[in-house]
Amino acid sequence: MSSSQASSFTKEPAVVYPQERFHISQPASPGSYLGPIDASLPGADKPPLLFQPFKVKDLTLANRVIVAPMCMYSSQDGFMNAFHMAHLGSFAIHGAGLILTEASAVQARGRISPQDAGIWSDDHIHKMKEIAEMVHAQGSKIGVQLAHAGRKASSQAPYSQPPPTEYWPDDVVSASGGEAFKWSDHYVAPRELSVEEIKETVRAFGEAAVRAAKAGMDTVEIHGAHGYLLHNFLSPVSNHRTDAYGGSLENRARFLLEVIKEVRSQFPAEKPIFLRVSATDWVEKVIDGPSWEIEQTVQVAKWAKEAGVDVIHVSSGGNVAQQQITAFPGYQVPFAERVKKEVPGLHVVAVGILTGGKQAEQVLEHEQADLIAVARGFLREPSFVLSAARELNVKAKLSQQYERGRRDK
Numbered sequence: 273m274s275s276s277q278a279s280s281f282t283k284e285p286a287v288v289y290p291q292e293r294f295h296i297s298q299p300a301s302p303g304s305y306l307g308p309i310d311a312s313l314p315g316a317d318k319p320p321l322l323f324q325p326f327k328v329k330d331l332t333l334a335n336r337v338i339v340a341p342m343c344m345y346s347s348q349d350g351f352m353n354a355f356h357m358a359h360l361g362s363f364a365i366h367g368a369g370l371i372l373t374e375a376s377a378v379q380a381r382g383r384i385s386p387q388d389a390g391i392w393s394d395d396h397i398h399k400m401k402e403i404a405e406m407v408h409a410q411g412s413k414i415g416v417q418l419a420h421a422g423r424k425a426s427s428q429a430p431y432s433q434p435p436p437t438e439y440w441p442d443d444v445v446s447a448s449g450g451e452a453f454k455w456s457d458h459y460v461a462p463r464e465l466s467v468e469e470i471k472e473t474v475r476a477f478g479e480a481a482v483r484a485a486k487a488g489m490d491t492v493e494i495h496g497a498h499g500y501l502l503h504n505f506l507s508p509v510s511n512h513r514t515d516a517y518g519g520s521l522e523n524r525a526r527f528l529l530e531v532i533k534e535v536r537s538q539f540p541a542e543k544p545i546f547l548r549v550s551a552t553d554w555v556e557k558v559i560d561g562p563s564w565e566i567e568q569t570v571q572v573a574k575w576a577k578e579a580g581v582d583v584i585h586v587s588s589g590g591n592v593a594q595q596q597i598t599a600f601p602g603y604q605v606p607f608a609e610r611v612k613k614e615v616p617g618l619h620v621v622a623v624g625i626l627t628g629g630k631q632a633e634q635v636l637e638h639e640q641a642d643l644i645a646v647a648r649g650f651l652r653e654p655s656f657v658l659s660a661a662r663e664l665n666v667k668a669k670l671s672q673q674y675e676r677g678r679r680d681k
């Protein structure tokens with residue numbers, strides 16, 4: 273599979289019905305604050321922080337809850353389709369403040385599996401634009417996560433068995449190459465990205481940002497976490513290079529910072545940029561020698577802010593198979609808090625087993641983060657935001673088409 277695959281997709285003649293673009297107007301975004309459910313309860317005189325609007329650059333969210341990016345492994349050749357419209361659209365109908373799409377590959381070889389979404393071709397814009405229009409028509413906001421899977425690419429798609437020809441085992445790339453740098457025995461050995469290919473990949477992120485803007489996306493999130501390509505470069509466990517992209521922290525962060533600057537220069541200035549990072553490799557206790565950890569994350573967050581990142585989304589892990597993670601509700605919040613305290617002016621998203629309104633509200637009250645992201649909670653319950661609202665005594669706006677659901681008769 274060539275990373276430059278772009279224009280050979282099969283096209284059917286387009287039939288355009290303008291009526292398909294009709295949308296009901298929404299007097300307020302679903303999930304926005306309408307008042308307390310019970311005005312006699314303590315604290316009912318003001319909206320909880322979770323239901324106060326959030327503004328960064330020209331992007332205003334109706335509430336502070338974000339749908340975290342979630343790979344659905346439901347695409348062919350990178351295209352989003354009717355499934356993604358229903359999946360992402362449902363979160364908009366049910367009041368999510370911002371929806372981040374799943375990791376969308378900026379190069380074909382940057383997909384985790386053959387079934388990943390992609391944004392490496394202009395042909396991918398069309399469906400993304402339809403989805404963005406639907407989300408906007410509800411009053412919600414949407415951003416696309418720009419990704420390159422690095423050494424975790426060309427791996428098994430979980431719900432389908434594409435033929436071997438759909439994989440690209442000889443073109444899996446990372447900071448350092450060879451058997452020693454396989455993510456695990458179930459993954460292929462990557463080859464080291466050349467400097468020329470690094471520059472190409474930087475440009476691919478920029479071109480993807482242009483496509484995201486053409487699709488009407490409100491933001492883009494650069495995926496620098498979870499052991500994918502940019503994280504492969506950041507971590508001394510996966511990066512043993514001896515050139516300008518390896519060694520010191522400054523060198524290991526060079527690729528990421530070049531990507532950020534390129535995306536910033538290509539994406540409309542009034543729209544914010546998110547960056548997702550892993551705050552630690554979680555291997556201090558199992559690997560001798562340096563690994564990726566929170567001190568470096570804080571330093572890179574400072575550089576990322578200078579390079580143009582507006583919001584940092586603090587996750588963890590995913591880069592080393594031996595990682596030892598003890599996950600519990602809010603387990604990643606201390607990392608978000610640390611970045612928030614040490615990098616003033618950078619907005620911070622907390623994520624990771626944030627299970628309900630009260631817990632999320634506490635994170636905001638304690639100034640550990642500015643925004644809350646939830647992944648599995650939205651799969652269990654697409655109306656996560658509306659449940660969180662009830663928990664916090666908030667009467668939240670429903671989608672106009674769903675307002676009737678309030679009435680018994």
Ligand SMILES: Cc1cc2nc3c(=O)[nH]c(=O)nc-3n(C[C@H](O)[C@H](O)[C@H](O)COP(=O)(O)O)c2cc1C
Pocket residue numbers: 340341342343344373374375417495497498548587623624625626645646647648649
């Ligand atoms: C089905 C699924 C797919 C995921 N795909 C992505 C992805 O595409 N990009 C990403 O950055 N994180 C991905 N994640 C991680 C989530 O965004 C999130 O950080 C993680 O699930 C922790 O949040 P939660 O406890 O609310 O689920 C995925 C998680 C799940 C459950």
